[in-house]
Amino acid sequence: MHDPKSTGSFLSEVIATTPGAETLITCLQCGTCGGSCPSGPDMDYTPRQLFAMINAGMRDEVLRSNTPWYCVACYYCMVRCPKDIPITDLMYSLKRIAVREKLYDDRDAPDWSTSFIGYVETNGRSFEFGLATRYHLTHSPLKKVGVGPLAFELFSRDRMALTADRIRGIDQLRMILDRAKSLEAV
Amino acid sequence: MSYAYYPGCSLTHSAEPYDLSTRAICEAFGLALAEIDDWNCCGATEYISINKAGAYGLVGRNLALASEQEGVRELVAPCSACYLNLRKVDHNMGVYPSIEAMTNYALAAGGLHYTPGSLHIRHLLDVVVEDVGYDAIAAKVVRKLDGLRLAPYYGCLIVRPQINGGTADPEYPTHLDRLLMTIGAEVVDFPLKTHCCGGHMSQISAETAYELIRHLLQNAADYDADAIVCACPMCQFNLDAFQSQVNRHFGTDYNIPVLYFTQMIGLALGMEAEELGIGREVVAADAALAKIGSAVPEVAAPRRPRRDDKALPMPRRREEV
Amino acid sequence: MSEQTFEPKIVAFLCNWCSYRAADLAGTARMKYEPNIRILRVMCSGRVDPTFVLKAFALGADGVMIAGCHPGECHYLEQNYKAMRRYEMLSHTLKVMGVEPERLRLQWASAAEGAQLSAAINDMVEKVRRLGPLSWAGNWSENGYHLEAIERLAEEHAEAMEVPA
């Protein structure tokens, strides 16, 4: 009997890296996820289409699509899915595979994530000002008119720090993260 | 009652008012908060997008540090994203042995260990509603928020996904509604109460986020809300800081202040606006707050038409849990 | 299957109305499960005399499964509850005798649950396979574990005697 989860398929790869995702093979293609998604209208493919493509083994197209990167992690799809598919978690998995294999077309979202974690790994905390400047100065600055005034507004209300906080145990945290990364878990 | 407190990065800067008001009301209610010593970022929605084991290690360190604190079994987080990350790691470590092994293997590099289930991770809103309780809150109210029309905005992550037996309805919760009524406010039945604020899309695809923010603001305006009340720094940031850009983008003129539920409780308990961090929001709340304590002002009639004799009865709803 | 792998023999007592039909359904649906299980039909899980279980172990079984209708769904109204009580007592007895608890399993399976039954069988076979052959004498030692079980056994027995009233 043909087993859609047989090792080696893209479907099995995606399921293996996502807790509780065995239910993906029972997808009804009902579209509840795509209908519920707040950023659905801006996605290349709706989550439902992505699942059909995963099943069809369209690895490259799936990983290059903007769909996972446009997931806002609101979990609407997940609590509404009639088949209990952990859709949000699947999106995280697709992002990780795409980053690992550098398979993404639009750079904004992945770069936002990498900038973010860069600060976390340096300081142990996120750093809004640094993040905003580093990210926004390198990413289509023309689109970001108004970001300057916004930063000023926040700064003037004492809601933005110009220097980063750093935790005392940063060395400990780095050891933990290095060990974690050595697991190469996707 | 004593709690390990995980403020999260936002509450140290952009959402400092949330931190101030949280500490103020917790003190008033006798909830002792012990901040986790040297906590680190929870990874937000970003770390898990890049590295799974790292994301678990990051959160795992916080859980391990909190569980080392003496006499503390409850961990409270006011930020919905932090709350979800902490809760999810604890939950998944408990359910999937491979995840437990992976996380503790990473933590061991820093000399730490976390046993899943050893902490009860809760959102601040749940703690206030469940541990303090509506009656005890009502008993402490000295300044009822009479005449203030508030839109209760839960956002996504307090009620979703349903892990660890969350009790609130993931689509239409009512505990924040009831809390705001308890402190005397008029609560609008806000249909978008659990819809998305845009999350990180404000950084990635502004247009996507602006439309979501606009929709929320429009709905609050349609219901004549004086303010939107939220329980998450991300929600507050997106709705407040981006409001003027949304107005510019769509040619609208929304002017709806966005405040934290802790600030509203603080006001009702008679605290000063300043000690609750009020005044640091981008959209000024002055007009809304001026209403409190004054004679009951004229309130716009509810949008829903009156029922007349011909009307068919409404279905009876299940008892609210 | 390598020659080194230990293949346990497990006897299963299935009730005629639910579990035996679940096994029929697993068959009809061609669900493959471990061949180590050997099924015996009884009318009700309540028919399973504890001595049958002991007898099975004595005859060389490495594990015993008792399967019946879900609580509240018994064809004979409530007899599976009696099976449940006997199972509790029996597991303490077996503990005392040095038999690992995984070797006796009480499984609920309705007539519709072929998949659940076959999954339970696979799970049990795997667990017993890891335990290796049953060795009563080898497992016996007068440690706290056994003494505790003996104490619990007495309590269980007292409770069980109170039931019919």
Next chain:
Amino acid sequence: MAERVGVYICHCGSNIAGTVDVESLAQWAKDTLDGVVLARDYKFMCSSLGQELIEEDIKEQGLTRVVVAACSPHLHEKTFRKACSNAGLNPYLCHMVSLREQVSWVTEDKVAAFEKAKALLAAGVRRVHLHEELEPTEVPVNPNTLVVGGGIAGIQASLELADAGYPVYLVEREPSIGGHMAQFDKTFPTLDCAACILTPKMSDVGGHPNIHLMSYAEVEEVTGYVGNFSARIRKKARYINEADCTGCGICIEKCPKRVVDDVFEVGLGYRKAVYRPFPQAVPKFPVIDREDCTYFERGTCRACEKFCPTEAIDFEQVDEYVDLEVGNVILATGYDLFDCTKIPQYGYGRLANVFTSLEFERMCNAAGPTEGKIVLRDGVTTPKSVALIHCVGSRDKRHNPYCSAVCCMSALKFGHLVMEKTGAEVTSFYIDMRPLHKNYEEFYDRLQQEGMHFVRGRVAEVSDAARRPGEEGKLIVQAEDTLIGRQRRIPVDMVILLGALQPRADAKETALRFGISCSMDGWFTERHPKLDPVATMTDGLFIAGTCQGPKDIPDSVAQGAAASARVQGMISVGTVLIEPIVASIEEARCSGCRICNNLCPFNAIDYLEDKAVSTINAALCKGCGTCVAACPAQAITGAHFNYDQITAELEGILFDAPRGNGRHARRLEPALEPAS
């Protein structure tokens, strides 16, 4: 006398023979197993040739025991017992081994399959040695039948039995029979009016000399066994004397108390405290609802009593108990509609203009609360656009995993009615269209031609939060149109939720009361899903209609008729054989400890004070064997499942288990040791 055992191994085509080497197995049985005088393998044992083979061998070879290793005994045990019986061998001296369901169909490894087959066969042979001759008891079948539930399935079953000349007791919980069908307006796909086809049947029931109708009544207790059940019926107090009431309805007219009707009008309309659910109710007698009645509440009023021309009102009436003796029971207890508030994103209960399918049926019905006008909750506005949402609570792991079978067709029917009566735009949101029966697909085609819109996508949410121009004041239905792959927001005036069909809230209790079982979903379980759909595991108990699973009116009617045919068969034979698998107590060994007495849920065990021993009433014993297992003195024997038989089966099943080796091994009695 040594037994002469015949072993028959069925190939079942390739079903068994494809995995198990049947020839070698037969050879092994003959060579190894004790008492086996012949072992054959045959293509299809259940064929008449296969059966004749057994019969000939019994006669010619003098077999005293027969083991058939084939499929599950649930399929062919009767077949082979009959073959034995034909050849003069007591049928209980035959035993079946399930090689197909338990070996060949579930095992991949052929070597392992062969070993397992050997063990099962050894067990069967060893067991059959100890089988005893048993004689089934013949009991008469009472010609009365109890039908529970007066919906269309129960009505059909009752009428067919009554027309055949047999007495029927029809018990209905509500004040009138008619069930859900009486609430409906039209029926798909022919669109004939539900009342027009149902009410003639209802009045047939009401006037039939062979039907004793007990409405506003419930079955409290059922005891006995096939052919001879006793049922206790509680007739709830109507507070109206049926003998005097003419059904004129003046009491209803004069009653000052108006309440929301949660049952028949599903909360969409009102009724009085004294009421008849609908004008064509059968029986015609109204009921005073004690909960709502002003007199019962405050002690004054009695308006109905004052005006009743025949003095039929009786406030002193109490519940009445009636004991019935019946031979068979047909359960036709129907379904409940899914509670749509459990899916809050569809807004039911919060958004006024979201309706359930049953609410819409009532609204469409000319006798309903709006007199057939399709209007919004304000009672006056006609909708200009309507959305139909399929699969509400169906095909959803969070609620009911199954398909409710009728919703697609109901949606098409609703679409037609809305368009016909209002001219509104209608959009159906479906996951898969399932118009499965005769003329259903044609109806789908017709609605497409009539201009109904179809969007393939499960609705994500219904909201009143306007987002774009044109959405103000509307309900916005948001879904992915999966055929385009885009999210769509469709503003409408009215939303109708096609809620799932669910087992009755008290189905489990009902099943327990009647001694039948429920599936995981809660539907009553049929004896066989394909070949025996209206019988249950309990002889004499039949099921019909939606209590067995979601189905539409034609299927419910067919099942009602089928159940009635089964009962008629039982009655016309007049007697039934009862399996002799019962327990008995050996007086000499009984110590009178009475442990067994309270174990029996059927009260089959009595204690004889004078002899100080317990005794079992074979007619009441169902043969579960729990008392057998519990008897500390082993004084109780369970026929066909006695201690020695089960022990022998165990010894056989473990024939190859290594003994000794540090274990507390017990040597087997030499007579039962395999010859090898």
